[in-house]
Amino acid sequence: MAASATLTVNGQVRSVSDPEGKSLLSALRDDLGLVGTHYGCGEGQCGACTVLVDGKPVRSCLLEVGQVEGKSITSVEGLATNDGLHPLQAAFLEEDALQCGYCTSGMIMSGVALLARHASPTRAQIVHAMEGNICRCGTYTRIIAAVERAATIGRERSNG
Amino acid sequence: MAEPHEVIADTIEVERYELLQAPLYRFDQSRRSFLKLMGAGMAILLVAQDVLAQESGSGGPPTSIDTDRIGAWLHIGPEGAVTVCTGKVEVGQNIRTSLAQAVADELHLALDGIAMIMGDTDLVPFDRGTFGSLSTPAMAPQLRRAGAAAREWLLDLGAESLAVERTALQTIDGRVVHARSGRSLGYGELTEGRQLSRTIDASTVLTATGQWTVAGRSAPKVNGRDFVTGTHRYPSDITRPGLLVGRVLRPPSFGAELITLDDGQARGLPGVAVVRDGNFVGVTAPSEPMADRALAALSAEWRQQASPVSAATLFEHLRATAVSDHLYADEGDVDTALASATHVHAQTYNIDFIAHTPLEPRAAVAEWSAGAVTVWTGTQRPFGVRAELSRAFDLPEEQVRVIMPDAGSGYGGKHTGEAAIEAARLAQATGHPVRVVWTRAEEFTWAYFRPGGVIDIRSGTDAGGSLVAWEHRNINSGGSGIRMGYNVPNQRIEFLRADSPLRQGSYRGLASVANIFARETHMDELAHLRGEDPLAFRLRHLADDRMAAVFAAAAERLGWASRHKIAGRGFGIAGGTEKGGYVATCAEVEVDGTTGKVRVVRAVAAFECGAIVNPLQLRNQIEGSMVQGLGGALFERIGFAQGRIDTASFARYRVPRFSDVPELDVVLVDRPDLPSAGAGETPICGIAPAIGNAIFDATGIRLRSLPLAPRGLKV
Structure with a gap:
């Protein structure tokens, strides 16, 4: 394998050294300094490391760098724009949908992917889409409310 | 490491498993460095209540006080910035917010006018730890007293500066205001660049619950935005120049003893070091995959002597x-x-x-400098971990600094300093800062x-x-x-x-x-x-x-x-x-x-x-x-x-x-x-x-x- 790989993260082309055997999670955190994506289990069970690859939510702990070269990667740091927070980030604050916040970035990334697929997800769709994300502090009810609130904001924006 | 057992009879019962142990020594370092760091302004040092209880009958505030008797600090800088220091830590229970509410109430300030420094053993007064649901009943009143004492002192200074009756002054939104003349001075201005320091005691009168204006109302997490944008730095996110990744070799079963270790293959890997000290074996490497490879390359023989007790029996x-x-x-x-x-x-x-399974596992970053060690780690007992490090490395406590960034939860499960000691040992041996983040399997197995x-x-x-x-x-x-x-x-x-x-x-x-x-x-x-x-x-x-x-x-x-x-x-x-x-x-x-x-x-x-x-x-x-x-x-x-x-x-x-x-x-x-x-x-x-x-x-x-x-x- 090459001594370095290039990844497109949050719209920027970035270089990752010694990519062999390196997880996307490790590359994001240790090579690119994007530590908003968290390690929770290393086995794809908790969702703390969720990022978007070509818009789909993936567990960055299970993917190797080589598998995502040439694809578009979005981490939590890439959501807010000059216009402000992503509607789901804002909704998390408005619904107080966090305690320790360690799961929050993964939750938000799973939620963003869901909202991209379903502008008005039902409660059952939210539960189904987010089932792989663990919040050990138990703020699930608030997270569901935040996704619903963000969906409302999103609809208003697209109608307005 | 054995767990110290201590039964504490108190109004709020702290159970035998709280792993409490008071440190043997407490030094004056933190007070000195705190005042130096803060520079000019007004500092309020609050005597801990339990100390006063022991000294009841002495009458009035003590004239000289040891650092270990200070329960809280509060500082108002020349620009009016209010900094509160407490040994309590934030693990998702949002005590950072509710303690700030208490101080804002007493100082007649908005919540965002208060900065909280929490769980940094060089900057905050000694605290046994964040457990037992004690922060709200015990720490909030202490911080309120510090805030109230600062407010009263500011009124004294205001009366002096404005040459008016003290009773004609009010504290409003960070200013001492003389309503009749319309004149006012900001809290910071009142200190006039001087370094003012006062020690107070628990007799300070607090704002009655009915008069609360900031507390008693809903307030969102004070630094919530950092968490939804991914900019908050958890203990496992801390990085230092030259940081190495550390991993620890775990026994195959509880109580197993290491007989032989062949580390030749691991040592041959680029940038890898193997550290063996007694029953401790760890590796460091420049990257996570290399550290994992090095750990897997160790060949160890163990004598297993597990208890025959199982979940079934x-x-x-x-x-x-x-x-x-x-x-x-x-x-x-x-x-x-x-x-x-x-x-x-x-x-x-x-x-x-059952297991706590905090989503952020035990994590620590350790860095040595001139014989002293600084460790960033997720713990509910920063001073307890400082004592553990002091014992493990035979260091005086002033040579150990433990910093607890707001961590990925605890639920009572992060009272001990295993990762801190492991990272510190690896950093000591390699001369580089080292990060140890436990895997989920380690957290499930080697925590308590x-x-x-x-x-x-x-x-x-x-x-x-x-x-x-x-x-x-x-x-x-x-x-x-x-x-x-x-x-x-x-x-x-x-x-x-x-x-x-x-x-x-x-x-x-x-x-x-x-x-x-x-x-x-x-x-x-x-x-x-x-x-x-x-x-x-x-x-x-x-x-x-x-x-x-x-x-x-x-x-x-x-x-x-x-x-x-x-x-x-x-x-x-x-x-x-x-x-x-x-x-x-x-x-x-x-x-x-x-x-x-x-x-x-x-x-x-x-x-x-x-x-x-x-x-x-x-x-x-x-x-x-x-x-x-x-x-x-x-x-x-x-x-x-x-x-x-x-x-x-x-x-x-x-x-x-x-x-x-x-x-x-x-x-x-x-x-x-x-x-x-x-x-x-x-x-x-x-x-x-x-x-x-x-x-x-x-x-x-x-x-x-x-x-x-x-x-x-x-x-």
């Missing part, structure tokens, strides 16, 4: 090794009362070990667990169905929540310690989860045996108005009196008090008649903890407690055999997920006439017995073990 083992430890109550004559009771009911309740236990209850009732005798024996869980909350003239309440096959320690709510589960299940059994409504049976044995009030509030919200049972569903109620909080929980469950799957449909909790500080965060804590408690109630269980944990992953250890969460309904019972108690723990106590009692109501099956139904019910 746990309860008989605990019973066989039980030794009386503490008699919490011995009133009347239980044996005689049982002998003459109309009905005697005896049952046993078994409690499995919520104790398993066996609880025997014998009760006696008279012909009218009134309790006449109650015997409660808890083996190994602990003493929290063990005291009988219901009226009974003859009672014996005992805790017995036992030989635990696993390392055990604090867990949210401590043993009150186990003790209240057993008591509230037993009370439910008695009510059903009599054919009496479970709530009515409880209420007629209750003398405590606060407990009765939360039962009434929860029952009303659920609609207990008019509840309508449909096939396969049932309702349960349970409650208890611990650490100054009162909780009553109702649950409605549904049991699938074919699969036996248990689903909690709805849960209602009424909670009272005195004057409410932050309704929004209180609600969040209660909801979170119910969800976390639901896991331990229904399915969480540590499996172990031959000195190994069989459930060391989220695939094998089930925690509550979105689909497990019922409709949650929280009733806050506000008592502004009472001091505020903590709220992070006690709300967890009601959910397990409420669910168990609801399962009985639905199916007629009485479950007496936690977890109740790890694989559903056998129907």
Whole structure:
């Protein structure tokens, strides 16, 4: 394998050294300094490391760098724009949908992917889409409310 | 490392597993560095209350005070910036927000005018740790006193500077204002670049609850934006120049001894170092994949000597090794009362070990400089970890600095400093800063667990169905929540310690989860045996108005009196008090008649903890407690055999997920006439017995073990 790989993260082309055997999670955190994506289990069970690859939510702990070269990667740091927070980030604050916040970035990334697929997800769709994300502090009810609130904001924006 | 056992008799009971140990030495370093760091401005140093209690009768504030007697710092800089320093730490309970609310209230400032420095042993006064629901009842009043003293002093300075009567001045929004002339001075201006320092005591008068303007109202997490944008730095996110990744070689089973180690292959890997010191073996590498490769390349031979006790034999083992430890109550004559009771009911309740599984595992970054070490780590006891490091490296404590960035939760599970010591040892050996983040499997295996236990209850009732005798024996869980909350003239309440096959320690709510589960299940059994409504049976044995009030509030919200049972569903109620909080929980469950799957449909909790500080965060804590408690109630269980944990992953250890969460309904019972108690723990106590009692109501099956139904019910 090459001594370095290039990844497109949050719209920027970035270089990752010694990519062999390196997880996307490790590359994001240790090579690119994007530590908003968290390690929770290393086995794809908790969702703390969720990022978007070509818009789909993936567990960055299970993917190797080589598998995502040439694809578009979005981490939590890439959501807010000059216009402000992503509607789901804002909704998390408005619904107080966090305690320790360690799961929050993964939750938000799973939620963003869901909202991209379903502008008005039902409660059952939210539960189904987010089932792989663990919040050990138990703020699930608030997270569901935040996704619903963000969906409302999103609809208003697209109608307005 | 052995866990120090210490029983602390206090108004709020801290149980034997709190792993408390006071440091041997405390140095003056922190006060000096604090004042140097803060520079000009006004510093208020508050004498800790317990110190004053010991010195009662000395009269007035002490004139000279040692640093270890300072309970809190508060500083107002020349620009008016207010900095508060406390040894309490933030693990998701949002104490950073509610403590800032207390200070903002006293200083007549907006919440965002307060900066909190928490859990940095060089900057904050000594603190035993963040546990026992003590931050709100003990630390908030201390910070209020510091704020109130600063406010009063600012008024003195204002009267001097403006040459007016002090009584004509007010503190408004960071300024001392003379309304009549319209003149005012900012808090920072009043210090005029001087370095002012004053030591105060607990006699300072605080703002009455009714006059609170910032506390008592909902406030969102003060630094919430950092968390939703991914900019907050957790302990595992800390980086330093030249940082290496560390991994530790773990034995294949508990108690295994290292016989031989072949590290030749690992040492041959680029940038890898292997560190062996006694029974400690670790590796460092420039990257995570290389550290993993190095660890896998180590070839070790172990002598295994695991305990033969397994999850299957746990309860008989605990019973066989039980030794009386503490008699919490011995009133009347239980044996005689049982002998003459109309009905005697005896049952046993078994409690499995469970894991905290904070989503951020234990993590530490250690860096040495000139013989001193700084460690960033996730711990509920920064000063405890400083003491551990001091002992491990034979260093005076002023050569050790522990910094606790707001961490990815704890739930009582991060009282110890394993990762800190491991990172510090590897950093010392390699001369580089080293980061150690435990894997999930390590966290599941090498941390400590919520104790398993066996609880025997014998009760006696008279012909009218009134309790006449109650015997409660808890083996190994602990003493929290063990005291009988219901009226009974003859009672014996005992805790017995036992030989635990696993390392055990604090867990949210401590043993009150186990003790209240057993008591509230037993009370439910008695009510059903009599054919009496479970709530009515409880209420007629209750003398405590606060407990009765939360039962009434929860029952009303659920609609207990008019509840309508449909096939396969049932309702349960349970409650208890611990650490100054009162909780009553109702649950409605549904049991699938074919699969036996248990689903909690709805849960209602009424909670009272005195004057409410932050309704929004209180609600969040209660909801979170119910969800976390639901896991331990229904399915969480540590499996172990031959000195190994069989459930060391989220695939094998089930925690509550979105689909497990019922409709949650929280009733806050506000008592502004009472001091505020903590709220992070006690709300967890009601959910397990409420669910168990609801399962009985639905199916007629009485479950007496936690977890109740790890694989559903056998129907």
